[in-house]
Amino acid sequence: MASRTISRSLLSTVAVVVAAAAAAPAPGHAAVITFGSDLTAPADTVQRRQADTAYWQTAFADGRSPLAPAAGQITSFRLKGIALSNPIAGVPGGETMFHLQALRARADGSFQILRSSAAFYVPPKTADPQTITTYVPENFCIDAGDVLVFNTVGGWDGIVNQTGPYPLGTPLQVFSSVPGSSVSEFMEADKTNNGDIITARASHRQELLMQLDVATGPDATPLCPGGTAGVRAPAPPPPPPSPPRVQKSTLPAGQRVTVSSKGKLSVSLFCLPGTSRCAGAVRVMTRKVRPRLLGTGTFDIAAKRNGRSTIALNSRGRRLFFRTGRGRLAVKIVAETRPGGASRTSSLAVTLRRRGR
DSSP, X not given: OOOOOOOOTTOOSOOEEEEESOSSOXXXXXXXXXXXXXXXXXXXXXXXXXXXXXXXXXXXXTOOOOSOOSSXXXXXXXXEOEESOOOOTTSOSOOOEEEEEEEEEOTTSOEEEEEEOOOEEOOOTTSOTTOEEEEEOSSEEEOTTOEEEEEEOOOOOOOTTSOSSOTTOOOEEEEEOOTTOEEEEEEOTTOOSTTOEEOOOXXXXXXXXXXXXXXXXXXXXXXXXTOOTTOOOOOOOOOOOOOOOXXXXXXXXXXXXXXXXXXXXXXXXXXXXXXXXXXXXXXXXXXXSSOOEEEEEEEEEOTTOEEEEEEEEOHXXXXXXXXXXXXXXXXXXXXXXXXXXXXXXXXXXXXXXXXXX
């Protein structure tokens, strides 16, 4: 019997084999895609080889693609049929061991073996020939367009004169004669390991009765392309802190502002809540496109308190109020709390009147 060594550096050696009750695949949710054989054809065709042999589907009778439809993880696959042998531990020949492999096509028409699963076993001839067996590889990753392979160890009994029970290797009844379908094969001892380059050396008008499930996104391990199973979505960033409330003095609306005979006036202000006092300056301005200063004053008020500022009109302010306006003048009063700026400025439009009128 030819021997071989398959590299498993990316895979562990855990395999689960479960008998299935029906040939049709169970419907899955959108993150799992089923491809390969639909398993409806009977397992009625046998292939046997003395050495390591890779079989892969190259065409289906209905024209659908045999290639992997998406990148992700092969979470399970199903094989229909049995091996026509009863292997005996320690006795060469009749072995039913096989591996799932992924190939990548090359520009020259050859294929490179990317990875191999752990060892799986085809049911022996004591099982129903139409048995469908489910296998679960571990962390078996693929990309869209990869070729999935059934790779047998051969199972030759090693008897040169072909008088033994398995002169051509283990008979594998996992194929069906389907016109319009074709299966390619490559056979050579110890030449189907990870990284090896192989080419199709034979083609059969058959269907390989192997069906696969490729999981994507949340159903695939993060070790495979696009897999996010078990990965927590990043927590949303915390909301930005609220901008600090500007502490300033405001000029309450509706206040009446009068001017004394000496050209002085008093305005009311309120210091908004905060941690410090409100201190700054008050200006009386004309209401023109280019306002002119008519007088200034200062204020210093405790937080959450009312206060007042006394303003003395300058010479322009007294002239406009007493002479031009005859005791009546529309102005804009501006209070600016230190350190100043637009956010710390409050304004009020009022009409100054002579006190006592």
